[in-house]
Amino acid sequence: MGNVAEPGQPRIAMSGAGKRYGTLQVFQDVELTVGEREVLAIIGPSGCGKTTLLRCIDGLIPLSAGEIKVEGERVTAPREGVAMVFQNFGLFPWKTVFQNVAYGLKLAGASRAQIAEQVPKFIELVGLTGFENYYPYQISGGMQQRCGLARALSVEPRVLLMDEPFGAVDAQTREILQFELLRIWEARPTTMVFVTHSIDEAVLMGDRVVVLKGRPSSVYEIVKVDLPRPRDRATLLQPRFAELREHVWSTLMADARQAELAIVKR
Numbered sequence: 001m002g003n004v005a006e007p008g009q010p011r012i013a014m015s016g017a018g019k020r021y022g023t024l025q026v027f028q029d030v031e032l033t034v035g036e037r038e039v040l041a042i043i044g045p046s047g048c049g050k051t052t053l054l055r056c057i058d059g060l061i062p063l064s065a066g067e068i069k070v071e072g073e074r075v076t077a078p079r080e081g082v083a084m085v086f087q088n089f090g091l092f093p094w095k096t097v098f099q100n101v102a103y104g105l106k107l108a109g110a111s112r113a114q115i116a117e118q119v120p121k122f123i124e125l126v127g128l129t130g131f132e133n134y135y136p137y138q139i140s141g142g143m144q145q146r147c148g149l150a151r152a153l154s155v156e157p158r159v160l161l162m163d164e165p166f167g168a169v170d171a172q173t174r175e176i177l178q179f180e181l182l183r184i185w186e187a188r189p190t191t192m193v194f195v196t197h198s199i200d201e202a203v204l205m206g207d208r209v210v211v212l213k214g215r216p217s218s219v220y221e222i223v224k225v226d227l228p229r230p231r232d233r234a235t236l237l238q239p240r241f242a243e244l245r246e247h248v249w250s251t252l253m254a255d256a257r258q259a260e261l262a263i264v265k266r
C-alpha cells in the first residue's frame with residue numbers, strides 16, 4: 001500500500017515549518033522528525049498552534065513557510081496512510097457509529113466486503129460492539145471519542161495524528177482510554193503525533209515530549225521519555241515518571257512563574 005519509508009528515514013520530517021493566518025504568525029521555524037514506531041507528544045498552551053500544526057501534517061491546510069515530508073514526500077494534500085482523531089470527535093451527526101467508522105475506509109477506497117469485515121473488528125477493538133446503529137447524540141462523549149478512534153484505526157494508518165483525543169471526556173474515561181490506546185498501540189506500533197494539554201498524558205504516551213511555546217510559537221524543548229514500554233498504570237507510580245512530569249511542568253511554567261515573580265517584586 002502506497003509508499004513505505006526507507007529504512008532509517010523518519011516517517012515525518014518538518015523543516016523550517018511556519019504558519020501564518022493573515023497577520024497572525026502562529027508558529028515558525030519548527031524542525032521536528034518522527035520515527036517509524038515513535039510517539040511524539042506535543043504540549044503547549046492553548047492557542048499556540050497545536051491543532052494548526054497537526055492540520056498541516058495531515059495536509060488539510062498549507063504551511064506558509066518551510067515544508068513537511070511524510071514518508072519522504074512533501075505534504076500538499078491529505079494522504080493515504082495518514083489518519084487524524086479530532087479534538088471535538090469530528091463525527092457526522094447524521095451517520096450511525098457503523099457508518100462513521102466506515103467513512104474513513106470508504107474514502108480510502110475500500111470495497112463493500114472490506115468494509116463489512118473491517119468495521120466490526122475496529123468497533124470491537126474500541127469496545128463499542130452493540131452500538132453500531134446508534135447516532136452520535138445517543139452515545140456519551142467517551143463513546144463518541146472511541147468511535148472517532150475506531151474510524152482512524154480502521155484504515156490501519158502508518159501515521160496517526162491525535163488532537164487532544166481525550167480532552168473532552170471525564171477524568172475516569174480519559175484514564176481508561178489512555179491505557180486502551182497504549183494497549184492498541186503496543187499491538188500495532190505506528191507513528192503517532194499526540195497533542196495534549198495534560199503533562200501526565202504527554203509523558204505517559206510519548207517517546208519524546210515536545211514543548212511548544214512563545215508567540216509565535218516554536219519548539220522550546222524536546223524531552224526524551226526514557227520510561228520502558230509496555231507502559232501501563234504502574235508506569236504512573238515510577239519515580240522516573242514523576243521526575244519527567246516535574247521537568248516538563250517547570251519548562252512549561254517557566255515564563256508564567258517569572259511573570260508572577262516580577263509582579264511580586266514590584
Ligand SMILES: Nc1ncnc2c1ncn2[C@@H]1O[C@H](COP(=O)(O)OP(=O)(O)OP(=O)(O)O)[C@@H](O)[C@H]1O
Nearest residue numbers: 021024026044045046047048049050051052053087
Ligand atoms: N482558520 C483559522 N483562521 C484564522 N486563525 C486561526 C484559524 N485557526 C486557528 N487560528 C488561530 O491560530 C492560533 C492557533 O490555533 P490552534 O487551534 O492551532 O491552537 P491550539 O494550540 O490547538 O489551541 P487549543 O490548545 O486551545 O486547542 C489561534 O490564535 C487561533 O485563533
Ligand SMILES: [Mg+2]
Nearest residue numbers: 050051052087
Ligand atoms: Mg487545538
